[in-house]
Amino acid sequence: MTRAHGTLARYHVDKCRCELCCARKSSYHTGRTRQIAYGRWQPYAAPESARAHVAYLIGYGLSINTIADMAGVDHECVSDLMSDAHERGLLPASAEALLSVRFDLDLVPGRSFIDAAGTRRRVQALATLGHSVKSQATALGRLANNFNDVVTQVRVFAYTARQVRDLYDEWSSNPPPDTHGAKVARTLAARKKWLPPAAWDDDWIDLTDAALEIELRRQAELMGDVEVRRCYDAFRKKGERSPLVVAAAREYDRRLYRKQVAFA
Known part of the structure; x- marks a missing residue:
């Protein structure tokens, strides 16, 4: 997970000591000292924005533990946040770290489980064009019998989702030759009412x-x-x-x- 420079999360979690991060740390402490002197110091950040952002990430199939790992905060911190157990609020560094996490499949740890909806939709969409599940498995160097499970699984490894996404990007605008196998794939997809690539918006295909x-x-x-x-x-x-x-x-x-x- 790459966090922006000039944030408390980058300074505290990633231990970055570049000029921007050090300046942000110094600015934070200067403001903290001033607010304490004025009797207005609030050491905790309101949790609402971070909670809404974590809920948004969960909507893309990331688990609480995966989000915590990507933010570099304790799993319990995120669990408490989503169960409304943070009565005082979040530490500013934790809030910044959570808000810095974006759903980017390339940044999710490969062995993390994510929701399989996006992967399933891509496999099915390619089948509507005539790319059978078996041909997709072969292209990915996977066993067809095991790869068939992708269509029914609830969660998949992030690295599997990345493989399928990349194949989808390559094949979704290129129907295969009109072979018997392609016809069988299209017939199966039609019977099961799978949706073609044109039906899916890029902003929605990975939503749970x-x-x-x-x-x-x-x-x-x-x-x-x-x-x-x-x-x-x-x-x-x-x-x-x-x-x-x-x-x-x-x-x-x-x-x-x-x-x-x-x-x-």
Whole structure:
């Protein structure tokens, strides 16, 4: 985990003594001394921002322990934060360290478990193009029988998620030759109603199922009545199944129901 220079987290956790980090440490202590003199010293940071940020990271499938490791803070610190046990607040260095963590698959320790939703969606999306699960496994140097589990597992190693992501980036715009194996893969994907790459937004594909549902509903609620009606028609009449279209169709149903109740 690479933290920005000029932060308390970089100074305390990473032991960096560059000019920027030392200046931030000095500024902190100067401000601390002044606030103590004025009787306004608050040694703890409010936990709300850090708690909301950790919840955001959990929405991408990172566990509390993984987030703590990436921030360089004790596991118990993050566990207490999310269970609202930090009555006094967080130490500023801990708050800064947690807020500095970003969901970047390349920064997650390889042997850390993360939610498998993004990995599963990518494998399935490639199958809709004709890239069978077996061909994906072969390209990654994995055993097909073991790799099949990726489609059903709840969590996967971060290094597996990175492998699948990189393969997806390479193959998602390149359908394979129209072989018998490709046809079988597309038929299976269609039967299972897997979604193609075009259905997935880069900002959503790695969200957990629960976090995705919340985000899609939020986006749908922001749509105008005409827009949700168009999505409803696309879903009901044309069979469009991209996540946002489906969420907007459900929002149309909710609005229609509310109108019917209002006029009842």
